[in-house]
Amino acid sequence: ETGVTQTPRHLVMGMTNKKSLKCEQHLGHNAMYWYKQSAKKPLELMFVYNFKEQTENNSVPSRFSPECPNSSHLFLHLHTLQPEDSALYLCASSQPDYSLGGQYFGPGTRLTVT
Amino acid sequence: AQSVTQPDIHITVSEGASLELRCNYSYGATPYLFWYVQSPGQGLQLLLKYFSGDTLVQGIKGFEAEFKRSQSSFNLRKPSVHWSDAAEYFCAVGLSGGYNKLIFGAGTRLAVHP
Numbered sequence: 002e003t004g005v006t007q008t009p010r011h012l013v014m015g016m017t018n019k020k021s022l023k024c025e026q027h028l029g030h031n032a033m034y035w036y037k038q039s040a041k042k043p044l045e046l047m048f049v050y051n052f053k054e055q056t057e058n059n060s061v062p063s064r065f066s067p068e069c070p071n072s073s074h075l076f077l078h079l080h081t082l083q084p085e086d087s088a089l090y091l092c093a094s095s096q097p098d099y100s101l102g103g104q105y106f107g108p109g110t111r112l113t114v115t
Numbered sequence: 116a117q118s119v120t121q122p123d124i125h126i127t128v129s130e131g132a133s134l135e136l137r138c139n140y141s142y143g144a145t146p147y148l149f150w151y152v153q154s155p156g157q158g159l160q161l162l163l164k165y166f167s168g169d170t171l172v173q174g175i176k177g178f179e180a181e182f183k184r185s186q187s188s189f190n191l192r193k194p195s196v197h198w199s200d201a202a203e204y205f206c207a208v209g210l211s212g213g214y215n216k217l218i219f220g221a222g223t224r225l226a227v228h229p
Contacts, residue, residue: 103209
């Protein structure tokens with residue numbers, strides 16, 4: 002699936018570092034999402050953007066800061082993370098109305114916080 | 116509250132055998148229902164979706180699913196499993212009414228014996 006791309010695919014960072022994850026979708030969608038997938042836990046929705054506006058923040062700590070400059074790009078800025086933030090971070094996109102199709106996911110960024 | 120239950124955490128089948136993965140949901144209105152598959156180290160790929168109409172839906176890779184309103188179920192089936200089907204499978208409910216939020220089940224990990 003190349004409709005949603007994510008970079009980098011792997012990231013190792015120290016707790017004092019600042020880094021950013023990037024997501025780009027080529028599907029003409031207007032909604033984008035960040036999910037966190039940890040071992041042995043269900044997929045956790047973090048943020049939702051519709052037409053570049055944030056419509057959901059699922060009680061995510063402020064050390065995660067999303068940015069959506071346009072409907073095709075989504076960033077997740079990371080700073081002063083904790084080891085428990087190590088996980089697979091997945092980006093997805095869709096049309097705002099599900100009747101037009103489901104969510105399409107990128108391959109994810111495997112984040113390790115040391 | 117809305118929820119999705121996948122009762123089986125792990126399932127092992129022999130190659131060529133039939134497969135059924137169970138999914139039950141709790142939702143007051145008519146749901147949008149999805150099945151996704153995730154191979155190791157990858158993002159989620161949409162297998163199929165149900166919005167309305169025919170309760171038996173066909174998806175990619177030879178999978179199908181049947182919506183049973185009376186049982187609040189949306190089980191995934193495949194008549195003959197291939198070794199490449201080994202992966203994790205997620206059922207999801209999309210909330211209707213203009214929202215674009217998916218609620219995922221915890222997933223079922225499928226192993227295929229040769």
